[in-house]
Amino acid sequence: SYVLTQPPSVSVAPGQTARITCGGNNIGSKSVHWYQQKPGQAPVLVVYDDSDRPSGIPERFSGSNSGNTATLTISRVEAGDEADYYCQVWDSSSDHPYVFGTGTKVTVL
Amino acid sequence: QVQLQESGPGLVKPSQTLSLTCTVSGGSISSGGYYWSWIRQHPGKGLEWIGYIYYSGSTYYNPSLKSRVTISVDTSKNQFSLKLSSVTAADTAVYYCARELRGYSYGVFDYWGQGTLVTVSS
Numbered sequence: 540s541y542v543l544t545q546p547p548s549v550s551v552a553p554g555q556t557a558r559i560t561c562g563g564n565n566i567g568s569k570s571v572h573w574y575q576q577k578p579g580q581a582p583v584l585v586v587y588d589d590s591d592r593p594s595g596i597p598e599r600f601s602g603s604n605s606g607n608t609a610t611l612t613i614s615r616v617e618a619g620d621e622a623d624y625y626c627q628v629w630d631s632s633s634d635h636p637y638v639f640g641t642g643t644k645v646t647v648l
Numbered sequence: 649q650v651q652l653q654e655s656g657p658g659l660v661k662p663s664q665t666l667s668l669t670c671t672v673s674g675g676s677i678s679s680g681g682y683y684w685s686w687i688r689q690h691p692g693k694g695l696e697w698i699g700y701i702y703y704s705g706s707t708y709y710n711p712s713l714k715s716r717v718t719i720s721v722d723t724s725k726n727q728f729s730l731k732l733s734s735v736t737a738a739d740t741a742v743y744y745c746a747r748e749l750r751g752y753s754y755g756v757f758d759y760w761g762q763g764t765l766v767t768v769s770s
Contacts (some may be wrong), residue, residue: 570752570753570754570755572755572756572757574695574757580762580763581744581760581761581762581763582695582744582757582760583760584756584757584758587753587756587758588752588753588756593758625694625695627695627755627757628755629753629754629755631754634711635697635710635711635712636754636755637685637697637710637755639694639695639696639697640694641694642694642695
């Protein structure tokens with residue numbers, strides 16, 4: 540089955556930029572979605588289709604996808620951005636099409 | 649604003665069947681273009697998709713759980729349900745229901761329930 544690999548953790552100072560990567564074989568050919576999950580809460584969709592934002596999600600959240608790596612970028616990081624972030628794709632070639640990444644803990648220093 | 653709410657027992661004995669219901673408000677489960685999924689998260693771990701149902705009753709399950717999973721829908725109550733049989737401690741997790749928006753792409757879970765912790769223990 541398709542595997543998505545994320546770094547376990549990313550640390551960033553307030554006001555700086557956090558970049559969270561999601562690696563997968565030829566992931567650039569798939570649509571990537573990103574979720575933010577704060578402790579004790581349900582995941583929240585922050586980016587879909589590589590780079591689109593749902594209504595209500597700040598412009599500070601952006602995404603890109605090319606080759607074997609998709610990236611979620613959080614600009615001007617705030618304390619409230621501290622959370623786990625998961626990438627996700629739908630793999631049409633698999634009998635287990637809904638694939639989530641391993642998750643990245645973003646710590647705001 | 650669409651809202652999803654899980655309900656069901658928080659404690660299930662080993663070998664029994666886990667049963668959860670997701671009640672959808674703020675929108676009709678019968679609206680086309682949406683698929684209704686169950687997703688779980690083991691304590692301190694990542695997300696695992698369990699299966700989905702369409703309002704017509706069409707289902708698709710994670711192959712690793714398929715033999716034990718049944719998802720059903722009750723459009724009159726705007727609810728869908730999960731049954732997971734022969735549970736073990738490995739099924740202890742937070743269970744989420746979620747709505748999948750299907751349009752240009754698949755797999756966009758745009759609304760989630762708050763999640764409910766189910767513990768399997770005697």
